[in-house]
Amino acid sequence: MDKLIIKGGNKLKGDVQVSGSKNAALPIFVSTILAPGKNEIRNVPFLRDINTTIKVLESLGAQVVGNGHIVTIDTAGINSCEATYELVKTMRASVLVLGPLLARFGKARVSLPGGCAIGARPINLHLKGLQALGAEINLEHGYVEAKAKRLKGARINFDISTVGGTEHLMMAAATAKGETILENAAREPEIVDLAQILNQMGARIEGAGTDTVRIQGVTELFPTTYSVMPDRIEAGTFMIAAAITGGDIRISGMKPEHLDALVFKLQDAGVEITSRDNVVRVKAPKKLKSVNIKTRPYPGFPTDMQAQFMALMCLAEGASVISENIFENRYMHVSELLRFGADIVIEGNSATVKGVKKLSGAPVMATDLRASASLILAGLAAAETTEISRIYHLDRGYESIEKKLAALGADIVRVKE
Numbered sequence: 001m002d003k004l005i006i007k008g009g010n011k012l013k014g015d016v017q018v019s020g021s022k023n024a025a026l027p028i029f030v031s032t033i034l035a036p037g038k039n040e041i042r043n044v045p046f047l048r049d050i051n052t053t054i055k056v057l058e059s060l061g062a063q064v065v066g067n068g069h070i071v072t073i074d075t076a077g078i079n080s081c082e083a084t085y086e087l088v089k090t091m092r093a094s095v096l097v098l099g100p101l102l103a104r105f106g107k108a109r110v111s112l113p114g115g116c117a118i119g120a121r122p123i124n125l126h127l128k129g130l131q132a133l134g135a136e137i138n139l140e141h142g143y144v145e146a147k148a149k150r151l152k153g154a155r156i157n158f159d160i161s162t163v164g165g166t167e168h169l170m171m172a173a174a175t176a177k178g179e180t181i182l183e184n185a186a187r188e189p190e191i192v193d194l195a196q197i198l199n200q201m202g203a204r205i206e207g208a209g210t211d212t213v214r215i216q217g218v219t220e221l222f223p224t225t226y227s228v229m230p231d232r233i234e235a236g237t238f239m240i241a242a243a244i245t246g247g248d249i250r251i252s253g254m255k256p257e258h259l260d261a262l263v264f265k266l267q268d269a270g271v272e273i274t275s276r277d278n279v280v281r282v283k284a285p286k287k288l289k290s291v292n293i294k295t296r297p298y299p300g301f302p303t304d305m306q307a308q309f310m311a312l313m314c315l316a317e318g319a320s321v322i323s324e325n326i327f328e329n330r331y332m333h334v335s336e337l338l339r340f341g342a343d344i345v346i347e348g349n350s351a352t353v354k355g356v357k358k359l360s361g362a363p364v365m366a367t368d369l370r371a372s373a374s375l376i377l378a379g380l381a382a383a384e385t386t387e388i389s390r391i392y393h394l395d396r397g398y399e400s401i402e403k404k405l406a407a408l409g410a411d412i413v414r415v416k417e
């Protein structure tokens, strides 16, 4: 197993390029099931979750060929409608194959994902939505078994804003008979990216990115070529890396408008942010100020940036209150940040972070993807050496993060444990 060794204290400087978005690429890969033939997906990040998605598609009978950041997925030969526990348990987004398989073949058998490090994360709203589209759903031996002759359009009102649920039903409804209306739909940019590729395949989806998505079902979808949007969470993580190290960096290839909530909060903390032609310059202030955040569905402050922002607040002047409103257990990084000498108290879904003068490097353990990122950020700012073990979580969602940080001047290396 690999670990990261960081000698903290270097101010980051220079340029960094953002990779393609993990959370957009995953449903985009899955959507190719609906368009039998050769689909070409560009700007694909090199990540473990992408490899897992490729394994899922190959296990169904698709042929997948990678060439750098371009991946060709030929879904003409799909001949299995089952996604096994082995695959789904390693990456819960695999469950999204259920709707597209059902839409194309009239049946599917997909393992239930189970809980995960950040919360219970049920898929009840995905299943309720598929039932509303006319699917017959049975849960047997840990698997969801779904059947339907042809899905039929319906009006679906989500109880909670769900990113995966919105994406899943958008895909399932694309070839359903008649109109589907998704109300209280999630509005994340990754949903807009998915709607764009589906429309390029021939779907008729309107309103993605708002809370009402209208889908006029079509009879079939056709293969296409599509370039994945930039990863807003990777971009946000680099913004905080600059802010926490007293740095001054330029981030290219990102869409700053996808990160408004974070940008406003960083500016409140005193960070200078300017942007021109999708290049964003982030300059740390002499002293960071404390700010409160509440995670919310998009366009609110993203839960996927909460752990990283908390690392930043550990070194701000004053006290900051951070409330996590999306996942019930997303504070696994707190006990590790305490090992750096941070002052954080959790009560219910809120954490009070009192800024300290300095963090000191420590051996710590990564527990999930964004928690791992927060430990790197703390390590970059901490005095002396930090060792982060179990970094396989990080490889799920950040492409070559240690190389990108080293190019910005960080002293960070990956070693075999």
Ligand code: EPZ
Residues within 6 Å of the ligand: 023, 024, 026, 093, 119, 120, 121, 122, 123, 124, 125, 126, 127, 160, 161, 162, 163, 164, 165, 186, 303, 304, 326, 327, 328, 369, 370, 397
């Ligand atoms: C997506 O997860 C992202 N994953 C997550 O990113 C992200 O944290 C999350 O959206 C919120 O922004 C991918 O896109 C692959 P949800 P998803 O359905 O779709 C509850 C990362 O670090 N819920 O919007 O699974 C759920 O438990 C990851 O990159 C139900 O109750 O999230 C949660 O509390 C982690 N029933 C809330 O809704 C359901 O059927 C929002 O979850 C579905 C969800």
